[in-house]
Amino acid sequence: MNKKVVFAALVLISLIIYYVNYEDEVKDYIKVLLESPYLIFTYNSLIGIVFLLHALFVKNNDSFDFKVLNADIPIIDAALNFTTYGAVGSTALSLLKGLYLQNVFNITYFKYFQTYDLSVMFIVCLFLLWFSLTRVYKAAVEVLFYTTK
Structure with a gap:
C-alpha cells in the first residue's frame, strides 16, 4: 500500500468534509486571503528571496533552467527571473481574485466579459500561477540541495 496516496486521499476527504460543513466560512477565508494586501507582497518577496539566493549560491553554468541570458552576471538572471x-x-x-469575487460573492469585477471569457481566463490564470509556483519551487529546491559538481 502506498502510504503517500492514502495520506493524500485522507487529507482530501477531510478537506471536503470540512468544506461541506463550513462552506460559508471557507468562502470568507478565501475572500480575506485574496483581498489581503500582503498576499502579493509576500508572494513577490518569496520569489525575490529565492532568486537572489539562487544567483548567489548556484553557479550559472550548473543551472540551465533559470539561465535567461548567457551572461556571467547571475544577478541579472535573478532580476529577470x-x-x-x-x-x-x-x-x-x-485576476483569480476578481474571478472568485465575481463568481462567489456576485461582485462585478469583469463587467463586459461573458461566461466563456471568464472560464478561459480562469483556466489560463490557474496555469500561469501553477507554472510560476512550480518554477520558483524548483529554484528553491535547487538552492537548498545544490552541490558543486
Whole structure:
C-alpha cells in the first residue's frame, strides 16, 4: 500500500468534509486571503528571496533552467527571473481574485466579459500561477540541495 496516496486521499476527504460543513466560512477565508494586501507582497518577496539566493549560491553554468541570458552576471538572471515570475504570478493572483469575487460573492469585477471569457481566463490564470509556483519551487529546491559538481 502506498502510504503517500492514502495520506493524500485522507487529507482530501477531510478537506471536503470540512468544506461541506463550513462552506460559508471557507468562502470568507478565501475572500480575506485574496483581498489581503500582503498576499502579493509576500508572494513577490518569496520569489525575490529565492532568486537572489539562487544567483548567489548556484553557479550559472550548473543551472540551465533559470539561465535567461548567457551572461556571467547571475544577478541579472535573478532580476529577470524575479520580474518574470513575479509579474506572471501576481497578475494571475489578481485576476483569480476578481474571478472568485465575481463568481462567489456576485461582485462585478469583469463587467463586459461573458461566461466563456471568464472560464478561459480562469483556466489560463490557474496555469500561469501553477507554472510560476512550480518554477520558483524548483529554484528553491535547487538552492537548498545544490552541490558543486
